[in-house]
Amino acid sequence: MTGLNAIELEDVVKEYLSHGEVVQAVKGVTLDIAEGEFFSLLGPSGCGKTTTMRMIAGFEEPTKGLVKLHGQDVTNVPPNKRDVNMVFQSYALFPHMSVWDNVAFGLKQKKTPQDEIKRRVGEMLEIVDLTGREKRRPREMSGGQQQRVALARALVNRPRALLLDEPLGALDLKLRQAMQIELKRIQREVGITFVYVTHDQSEALTMSDRIAVMNDGLVEQLASPREIYERPATGFVAGFIGTSNLLTGTAVGGVLKVGDSRVLVPGHDGDVTVTVRPEKIAIGTEEPAPEMSVVRGTVTEVVYLGTYNSYAVRLSDSTDGTVITVFQQNAHDATATAERGDSVWLSWQARHSYVIGS
Amino acid sequence: MKRLTPYLLVLPSWIWLAIFLVVPMAAMASVSLQTGNAIDGFAMTFSFSNYGDALSRYSTQLLRSLLYGGLATVAMMLIGYPVAYWIAFRGGRRKSMYLFLLLLPFFVSFVLRTISWNFLLADNGILFGTLKGWGLLPEGFHVLATTFAVVGGLTYNFLPFMILPIYVALERVDPRVVEAAQDLYATRGAAFRRVVLPLSLPGVFAGVLMTFVPATADPINAAILGGTSNTMIGNIIQTEYLTNLNYPTASALSFTLMAVLLVGIFVYARVLGTENVLEAAAR
Structure with a gap:
């Protein structure tokens, strides 16, 4: 017994109604994500990885199955009452607010005392190296900077887990590689569980402690990067990860x-x-x-x-x-x-x- | 030549503005300072007193117009915002159909639509007549020729011009930004107040401009639905022009109305903060 898992999914199924037909986006996923782990959901587009993450965040309700955070069933709990935060694919920063107000948003909603908000937002902006840019609007910043604002906005709340939906997708290669190292550093620094959704196998291999390779709504293999690369469980995994x-x-x-x-x-x-x-x-x-x-x-x-x-x-x-x-x-x-x-x-x-x- | 190119390219629009805006305005400005009558003709006398005279005679109607226009604009905001919100976020695949329905009344003339309200609201018409027949309304009940009828008519006629810009602004709000707010512990209400509403304000701003100005200046609704005690400034200008042939007074009133509206818009933009509005719109 190593304590409670940060996130547990028990046989989670998500069905959609599309043009009158039932489509299964997620066909029964069971996962345990440990406290402090850097966990990746890897797979091609349409494999159900984003839907799985959205169910953890609370934006989608599973058709069947359970979502647990720290042992507590949160399957039907709305996103604003879940102790996880998300970094969106296109960052989804509030365009009408300054960097400071973006980052302070969550704490203000939680009615955190003013002086604590001030201290924590300041600290977080320092961690993501944005001190001095508090008054900027998101649109006045580069992609990499917006990315860091999004990260700070989520992390400042000290969530039990941080969900990242292809956060580096919009960046160019050089910046992406720099941010990979940066993300790993920040994760070590704050010690929060990261759940990382990506279709980029090298990204997943570089950063993750463990990877769940998903295909067609199911987890094909759940293992360490080395294990997945060296000992692919299925033909799909062998083909998807690297050249084989x-x-x-x-x-x-x-x-x-x-x-x-x-x-x-x-x-x-x-x-x-x-x-x-x-x-x-x-x-x-x-x-x-x-x-x-x-x-x-x-x-x-x-x-x-x-x-x-x-x-x-x-x-x-x-x-x-x-x-x-x-x-x-x-x-x-x-x-x-x-x-x-x-x-x-x-x-x-x-x-x-x-x-x-x- | 290269340096002149940009100016040459905007030249057509300048010519357009000159012919259709500047020239008629200048002509009207000149008329507003003339004296005379329709039979002997008018002569330029720089009689600025035209303005003072017109204003002192018709200040009631001018203030009433501003009040009615304002009331109608507020009513349009209260009705229009939820409608726009519903189409933008709940319209789904039928969005364009709902927008078409919104524009459908425009296929019927403005005057006819207003007259049909006259029928509907008539004291003993299909609606109130029937209700009175059933004893559900007192005999003396009437809506026509009241403030309510005029403001209601204005609200009805200009509502689409309020809904459309708000819809456009709401349509541009990224649903993921709303999700982000909810993810950051905001309830649905808080996400609306802190994120959706501020991001849609440019649309509300545009909607108010597009409705308050024409509603305030409108003569049709007051004429058809307002009876004799709800005359608005638009009616006065119309009568002075077309019936009394008193062009200077009509012109002076037109300019006064324009000045009042411009000042109103300026104050409104200041209060709302154009900078914020424009900034949000420019994203």
Whole structure:
């Protein structure tokens, strides 16, 4: 027993009526989010992640299931009576109020004493590095600054959990990367549970303690970033997170064998789907050592990507023309090992093959 | 040439304004200072006393007009805001239909619509006549030719001009901003007072301008629904122009009305804070 979870969802279902038809946006999600955790809901658009978050915030009422905050059932409690705050996708700052009034809004609604409001808003603006800009209007600020106002406006209330709905979506790449680090720092500083909704897998991998990968209204996998990347539970997760190669076939005695190719899957027999990450694969023109998983193929594309080369290799022993992607670090020089049309060997260690669903 | 281009581009609108606004106004200003009569003609005598005379004779009607216009504007705000709010936030997919319904009365002439109210409100008409027949209203009950009838008519006739700008302003309020307020512990009422209402004020401002001015100057409602004791300044100007052919007095009254309205608008903008209003509108 590690104390109460900050947020618990119990078999939550959300149905909408759309053109007379019932559509299930969320089809039964069960989650426990621990106190102080940086938790991400990751998935493509329409997977139900935003609806799930809106049910935690109280903007949507679940059709079925329970939402609990710190062990208390809040399923039917309106958003203004829930001790969670939200950072909206487009920030949703109050355009007619100054930065100060935006940030002070929640505290004023809670009838916090004036001097405390003054102190806490001041402190919070310092944390998000906006001291001296109190009198500005949101529209007079850059995207990154508006983002920080939105963050301050929510955090100043010291909520039990902070919900962030794709908060970095509107920022350019450089600023987004800076804000990722910034968000992580702020989270450590304030020690509040963060629930982060995003469709950007690198964002989720960078910041999260745990990630729930959602697809089609269901959680496909709930695990740490490392676990999700290295050991995807489903084909969807393997495909959605990073680039991954999928090989299917029938294993006999722990070996998936087609022609000269052999993929080692110790302990597996029968029909399997194996995933292997592009950066784990070595590409060469000579036959590799026998203890490795080995496939043969022809290079169909070589792309120079700065820090690495990306190869597309069509397997010669596969009937369906499976193409394997290989990343090769440009550690020494930028010359490619193989050219388009070359016949190559691909190899990787047995532990880098991961049988999906095992 | 390059430097002149912007000015050349705005030239058509300046010409438009000159022909249709400045020239007639100047002509009227000149008439308002002339003396004479319709038969012998009018001559420019710079008689500023035209203004004083007109004002002293018709101050009652002028004040009454401002009062009626003001009352109607307040009534329009009270009715129009909820209607606009409902269409903007609850209209759903039928929004455009509701807006069309709002404009539908404009397919009938302004005068006809007012006359139809005359029928409806007639002492022994379909409405009151029937009710009186059933004994639900006393025999002496009448609405026509009262302040209520005129203010009601003005309210009815100009209501869409109040609703539309408020609707436009409310339509532009991002629903997520309202959600943000609720997320920050505001009740529905507080979210409305602190967020929706301030953001829709530019619309209310525009609505008041678009209704108060024409309602105050309107001669039709008072003529058709007001009887003899509710004459407004618009009626006086009309009579002076068309019946008495007293052009200087009519012109002087027109200018006085315009000046009073402009001052009124200026004070109103000051009180409401144009800066805030414009700022919110410019977002």
